[in-house]
Every structure is written in C-alpha cells, then in structure tokens.
Amino acid sequence: MRDTNFFAENNAKPIWHPMAHPAEMRASPPKVIMKGEGVHVTDIEGRTVLDAVGGLWNVNLGYNCDPIKQAIAAQLDALPYYSGFRGTSTGPSIELAYELSQWFAPEGMVRTFFTSGGSDSVETALRLARQHWKIRGQGDRTKFLALKKGYHGTHFGGASVNGNANFRRNYEPLLPGCFHTPAPWAYRNPYDETDPVRLAKLCARAIEDEIAFQGADTIAAFIMEPVLGAGGVIVPPETFMPLVREICDRHDILLIADEVVTAFGRTGAWSGSRLWNVKPDFMTIAKAITCGYFPLGATLIGQKVADVFEADKTSFGAIGHGYTYSGHPVGCAAGLAALAETKRLGVNENAAARGVELSKALEALKTKHALVGDVRGTGLMAALELVSDRASKKPVDKKTMAKVADGAYEAGVMLRVSGNMIILSPPLVITAADVAKIAEGLDAGL
Numbered sequence: 001m002r003d004t005n006f007f008a009e010n011n012a013k014p015i016w017h018p019m020a021h022p023a024e025m026r027a028s029p030p031k032v033i034m035k036g037e038g039v040h041v042t043d044i045e046g047r048t049v050l051d052a053v054g055g056l057w058n059v060n061l062g063y064n065c066d067p068i069k070q071a072i073a074a075q076l077d078a079l080p081y082y083s084g085f086r087g088t089s090t091g092p093s094i095e096l097a098y099e100l101s102q103w104f105a106p107e108g109m110v111r112t113f114f115t116s117g118g119s120d121s122v123e124t125a126l127r128l129a130r131q132h133w134k135i136r137g138q139g140d141r142t143k144f145l146a147l148k149k150g151y152h153g154t155h156f157g158g159a160s161v162n163g164n165a166n167f168r169r170n171y172e173p174l175l176p177g178c179f180h181t182p183a184p185w186a187y188r189n190p191y192d193e194t195d196p197v198r199l200a201k202l203c204a205r206a207i208e209d210e211i212a213f214q215g216a217d218t219i220a221a222f223i224m225e226p227v228l229g230a231g232g233v234i235v236p237p238e239t240f241m242p243l244v245r246e247i248c249d250r251h252d253i254l255l256i257a258d259e260v261v262t263a264f265g266r267t268g269a270w271s272g273s274r275l276w277n278v279k280p281d282f283m284t285i286a287k288a289i290t291c292g293y294f295p296l297g298a299t300l301i302g303q304k305v306a307d308v309f310e311a312d313k314t315s316f317g318a319i320g321h322g323y324t325y326s327g328h329p330v331g332c333a334a335g336l337a338a339l340a341e342t343k344r345l346g347v348n349e350n351a352a353a354r355g356v357e358l359s360k361a362l363e364a365l366k367t368k369h370a371l372v373g374d375v376r377g378t379g380l381m382a383a384l385e386l387v388s389d390r391a392s393k394k395p396v397d398k399k400t401m402a403k404v405a406d407g408a409y410e411a412g413v414m415l416r417v418s419g420n421m422i423i424l425s426p427p428l429v430i431t432a433a434d435v436a437k438i439a440e441g442l443d444a445g446l
C-alpha cells in the first residue's frame with residue numbers, strides 16, 4: 001500500500017466523490033479514513049473520532065465484527081464468485097434468501113431477488129411492479145407515486161421517484177409518469193399543520209387526489225420510506241403508513257416500502273414497516289444487510305406478487321432483469337453472518353433505548369442553542385435542522401454547517417451534513433456513554 005503522503009497529495013484528484021462538486025472537493029479535500037475499531041474511525045492524521053454517521057447508515061455492528069470478517073474470508077477461500085443467473089445458484093444465496101423470508105415473515109415477504117445495493121433494489125422493485133401488471137393484463141399501470149423529500153437512490157427509475165430536486169435536476173428528463181405528493185413533515189409542510197394526525201390525513205388526501213387525477217388504473221405502485229432518511233429523518237405520524245396501505249388496497253396499487261435504511265433495527269423495530277404495522281408488497285433492503293462489509297442488497301417480494309409471477313401463463317412472466325453480482329456468494333456469506341450477529345445482539349432493543357437517550361440530549365441542545373430549529377428522529381436515526389432564525393425557519397448557510405461539523409470533529413465526533421441538516425445514524429451497538437459523547441461533540445460544534 002502507498003504511504004500516507006501519497007493519499008494526502010492525491011486526495012480528491014483522480015477520484016470524483018458522490019454527491020459533491022469535484023472542484024469543491026479539490027479546494028477542500030475530504031478527510032481520509034484509514035482505520036475503524038468498534039464505533040470509532042481513525043483518519044490519516046491519526047485522529048480517532050466516534051462515528052455518529054455509522055459509515056452511511058449501514059455499519060450497525062461497528063467496525064470489528066469478527067464473525068462477518070471470518071465469513072467473508074471463508075467464502076473467498078471456498079468460492080469467491082459464481083453467477084446467480086438462471087442455471088446456477090450458490091449455497092450462501094439460497095441460505096440467505098431463506099433467512100430473509102424467515103426474518104421478514106411478519107411483513108409477509110416470501111421471495112428474495114438479490115442486488116448489489118440500495119439503488120439496484122429500488123430499480124428492481126419498480127421494474128417488477130410494472131411487470132406484475134403486464135402479467136395481470138393491466139399493462140396501462142405504469143406510473144409511480146412517491147413522497148416529496150423521499151430518497152430512493154440514483155438510478156434513473158429511483159431518481160424519478162426521488163422527491164428532492166438536488167438528485168433530479170441535473171439528470172432530467174427522468175422517467176415519465178412519476179408523481180409526488182407532500183411528505184407528512186410536521187416542521188415544514190404546505191398546510192402549516194403541526195398536529196400529526198391531521199397532517200397524516202391531509203397528506204393521505206393529497207395521495208387520493210393524485211390517484212383520482214391520474215386514474216388508479218394507470219398507477220403501478222406507490223413507493224415510500226417508512227421513515228424518510230436522507231430527506232432529513234422525517235418520521236411520519238404512526239397513522240400515515242397504514243393510511244397509505246389502505247389507499248393502495250382500495251385502488252389496487254402496489255406498495256413498495258423502501259427500507260434500505262430502516263431495515264434491521266435502525267428505528268428500534270426490525271423494519272420500518274413493522275414499526276407501523278404495515279405489510280407492503282415489496283421491500284427494498286441493502287446497507288445493514290452486511291453492515292457495510294460487502295456491497296449487497298435485495299428486493300423482497302410479498303405473497304400476492306409472488307403468486308402472480310409463479311402462476312403466470314402469459315409471455316410476461318420471465319424476469320428479464322438482474323445483476324452480475326445478484327446473489328454474490330461472498331456478499332451473501334457476509335449477510336448471513338451480519339444477520340446472525342444482529343439477531344444475537346438484539347441491536348433493535350439497544351437502538352430503541354439509546355434512541356430515547358439521544359432524543360433527550362438533542363432536545364436539550366435545542367433548548368441551549370438558538371441555531372437548532374428542529375430535532376427529530378426515532379431509534380438511532382435523528383436529524384437536527386439548523387436555522388438562522390427560528391420564526392422564519394431560514395436555513396443556515398453552508399459555511400455555518402461546515403463550522404458545526406468541524407467543531408464536532410475537533411471534539412471527537414464525526415457528523416454528516418446534508419443541506420442545513422445534521423444527520424445522525426450511529427452504529428446500533430453504541431453505549432449510553434457514546435450517546436453522551438455524541439451530544440458533547442454536537443454541543444461543541446454548535
């Protein structure tokens with residue numbers, strides 16, 4: 001491996017970073033992370049900080065989970081790769097698909113289609129949803145509905161249902177036939193409604209209006225995150241997702257739960273759908289399926305959709321979709337180890353308990369710092385929204401956000417900045433002392 005000078009000199013030069021301006025990255029190179037241990041990471045200068053970002057919502061078990069490392073090494077030794085396309089399966093892919101159907105039995109998921117990550121999983125769900133309607137002889141059902149502020153990855157389909165202009169504008173025109181309705185976001189919504197139950201009803205009514213306008217028989221699916229993550233940790237009122245399910249049922253529209261962030265304990269429940277007691281038709285998962293140790297994702301399929309494909313007698317039933325790395329044996333071995341460890345440690349319970357402590361600490365910071373306009377979250381996903389004036393809710397500028405993050409880093413805590421929001425998604429194995437440390441870092445930054 002090259003020495004540290006090489007990394008420092010070439011940082012942000014031959015590499016373009018996702019979600020960043022290449023020129024800005026050159027002018028202000030990002031931190032170079034060299035090591036991870038427990039819930040901490042160490043940068044090239046030898047500074048060790050608590051990772052309140054958890055990699056990117058995914059390193060739920062921290063950085064030295066030996067069972068995952070060993071499973072990866074053993075599988076590399078036995079069979080580093082074989083195709084999962086028709087004609088061949090591998091042992092780990094069969095076993096992981098079986099485990100996922102057990103794990104997500106309460107959500108009604110019965111089949112798994114493996115992918116290489118979250119964007120792939122969303123793309124797969126959108127495509128299979130359309131195919132499902134072709135099999136059923138309703139090929140006009142091609143449109144998708146989604147929530148404003150929702151994040152569904154960066155492939156063309158995913159970007160088309162994405163509800164944030166930052167991820168859409170530079171790539172338009174996107175897929176036609178994708179429409180968005182307001183998110184049930186109490187802090188900012190077009191109705192100026194702060195009561196959660198009334199807000200859920202208003203947002204549900206907007207979905208009904210859009211369905212009436214488009215014509216239900218033209219809509220393939222509604223896609224939503226049970227808790228909106230990248231859009232700013234928007235936690236819908238508990239009545240909202242059940243209302244969406246009821247509307248979808250009434251209009252025979254499929255419901256895709258994008259659980260790339262929320263599956264495997266992040267919210268304190270094993271999935272966001274389970275948190276709201278909803279059974280979707282598809283679930284998209286990735287990230288914590290391997291805790292970040294290997295790129296892997298999956299689209300899970302509910303019984304109703306599985307029945308349509310498996311009983312198909314038309315020319316539409318064969319799946320003309322897949323990835324070279326669908327069912328990658330090393331990824332699946334990593335997934336099996338990660339899930340076994342996730343279950344053994346019961347990290348959802350820790351996420352719920354630490355989440356309550358984190359939420360209290362964030363409320364205290366809001367009381368102390370006028371800069372904090374709103375704090376919100378559930379389990380171990382949280383956001384602070386920084387405003388220059390609480391009455392007008394005017395977002396603070398980029399410089400201020402960078403200063404807050406730099407201050408926290410100096411104090412030993414890695415934060416993630418997105419627009420005027422600080423997003424927290426620490427590993428689910430953090431302790432009460434780690435929560436206190438995150439709050440201290442934030443306090444120093446603020």
Ligand code: PLP
Binds near residue numbers: 117
């Ligand atoms: N869906 C959701 C809800 C996500 O949060 C993300 C990524 O953060 C994606 C999809 C895309 O996943 P990936 O970045 O693995 O492609």
